[in-house]
Amino acid sequence: MEKKESRPLPHELERMPSKERQKHLEERMREIIAYAYEKAPAVRERFDNAGVKPADIRTIKDLGKIPMVTKDDLIALQKADPPFGGYLAVPMDSLERIYQSPGPIYDPQRKRGFGTGGGMGPDFGKGQIVMNTWSYHVTPAGLGVDQLLRSMGFTVVPMGTGNTELQVQIMRDLKVHGFVGTPSFLKIIIDKAEEKGYNFKKDFNLKWAMVSGEMGGEPLRKLFQDKYGIFCMGGDAYATADVGTVATGCDKQSGMHITADAIVEIVDPVTGEQLGTGEEGEVVVTPFDEVYPLIRFGTGDLSMFVDEPCGCGRTTPRLTKILGRSGEAVRVRGMFVHPKQTDEVIARFPEIRCYQLVVTRPQHRDEMVLIVELADKHLEPIRLGTSKAEISLPVEREKLKNALDKTFRDVCKVKFDRMEFVYSGYIREDDKHIIDRRKY
Numbered sequence: 270m271e272k273k274e275s276r277p278l279p280h281e282l283e284r285m286p287s288k289e290r291q292k293h294l295e296e297r298m299r300e301i302i303a304y305a306y307e308k309a310p311a312v313r314e315r316f317d318n319a320g321v322k323p324a325d326i327r328t329i330k331d332l333g334k335i336p337m338v339t340k341d342d343l344i345a346l347q348k349a350d351p352p353f354g355g356y357l358a359v360p361m362d363s364l365e366r367i368y369q370s371p372g373p374i375y376d377p378q379r380k381r382g383f384g385t386g387g388g389m390g391p392d393f394g395k396g397q398i399v400m401n402t403w404s405y406h407v408t409p410a411g412l413g414v415d416q417l418l419r420s421m422g423f424t425v426v427p428m429g430t431g432n433t434e435l436q437v438q439i440m441r442d443l444k445v446h447g448f449v450g451t452p453s454f455l456k457i458i459i460d461k462a463e464e465k466g467y468n469f470k471k472d473f474n475l476k477w478a479m480v481s482g483e484m485g486g487e488p489l490r491k492l493f494q495d496k497y498g499i500f501c502m503g504g505d506a507y508a509t510a511d512v513g514t515v516a517t518g519c520d521k522q523s524g525m526h527i528t529a530d531a532i533v534e535i536v537d538p539v540t541g542e543q544l545g546t547g548e549e550g551e552v553v554v555t556p557f558d559e560v561y562p563l564i565r566f567g568t569g570d571l572s573m574f575v576d577e578p579c580g581c582g583r584t585t586p587r588l589t590k591i592l593g594r595s596g597e598a599v600r601v602r603g604m605f606v607h608p609k610q611t612d613e614v615i616a617r618f619p620e621i622r623c624y625q626l627v628v629t630r631p632q633h634r635d636e637m638v639l640i641v642e643l644a645d646k647h648l649e650p651i652r653l654g655t656s657k658a659e660i661s662l663p664v665e666r667e668k669l670k671n672a673l674d675k676t677f678r679d680v681c682k683v684k685f686d687r688m689e690f691v692y693s694g695y696i697r698e699d700d701k702h703i704i705d706r707r708k709y
């Protein structure tokens with residue numbers, strides 16, 4: 270692919286007015302699409318099947334004309350045409366590495382690796398030792414992040430996962446400055462150090478951590494910062510094995526800035542329609558990648574754009590945290606309801622043994638019915654001779670319903686229509702918590 274000499278650098282792109290950036294991004298998008306159509310047979314086939322020519326795609330909006338490729342599609346494509354399902358756009362013998370991620374899906378090492386460090390210079394990390402605890406085996410995380418850190422000037426200790434004792438020893442011996450990995454693993458290392466009698470804050474030199482890869486890492490991040498004085502860089506980062514880095518946080522910790530090295534869309538996972546700022550949907554990524562040009566890769570992850578200005582000076586839109594997986598969530602009246610959320614609601618009511626949320630669509634309007642089964646001791650006595658203990662415990666159903674209604678609205682941002690109590694045993698242990706019975 271031919272490069273234009275005047276192309277702005279990533280950190281310039283991240284700070285320019287959004288109209289201007291969009292012009293550059295769309296130019297690169299047209300280039301990668303023309304290139305992928307020519308070099309990657311799978312891309313050509315998908316375009317032809319949809320009756321779309323590369324020239325039809327001029328703007329980000331036009332991207333909607335191309336069908337998404339999902340993880341499941343990739344698995345099937347790779348089975349039919351191994352190993353890369355027709356998406357490899359360079360000769361096989363030019364690849365430096367091949368990874369495998371769960372699926373299984375084979376990933377050729379991408380040209381863009383895990384990003385550019387947000388345009389930070391090559392001396393940014395000079396003189397600092399970083400422990401990289403992402404796995405170096407088979408999956409792209411370890412080596413990808415390793416490459417990124419070295420390009421920023423850091424000295425990397427390629428720790429990989431596990432072996433907590435050794436992690437503690439090396440972290441102390443080498444006076445390691447930075448940690449990269451999951452928040453829960455850093456917590457395990459700190460706990461181990463304390464267990465060995467160290468005062469982590471005094472005896473170690475850990476100044477910052479770039480922790481990601483888990484949902485709900487905020488409480489740990491706060492603990493690292495408040496208790497141990499470890500600055501948590503960037504708040505979070507979001508990357509996938511298939512498309513590399515999608516978004517990275519900044520020190521304002523108010524969401525993750527999308528990369529300037531890809532087109533990122535938020536779409537309705539059912540209809541595929543592009544959604545606007547503040548609407549929850551699936552993250553769809555078109556990386557500017559000449560090795561493995563996945564055009565419109567549907568990550569299956571749910572998130573939302575925020576577009577308010579950020580204190581760090583970048584003007585790129587941000588993603589909120591990843592809100593769940595699209596396969597498990599249902600979209601009801603414009604909002605996604607995820608089993609994680611409904612579980613959270615129900616967990617606050619010990620008097621409920623199990624529940625199900627059933628979504629239907631009578632008269633073209635989504636309807637949600639919450640079905641609950643009370644824990645045995647809260648059941649109302651139904652026959653004479655019931656023991657005293659049982660009589661004294663029945664819950665006030667109306668009160669419970671009102672409390673549930675409020676909590677549900679708080680957590681899920683949408684209201685259920687009805688609530689029904691069912692007899693004990695109606696809901697089976699392995700039943701799904703959210704059932705979508707809508708027919709369109």
Ligand SMILES: [Zn+2]
Nearest residue numbers: 519521579581
């Ligand atoms: Zn920012």
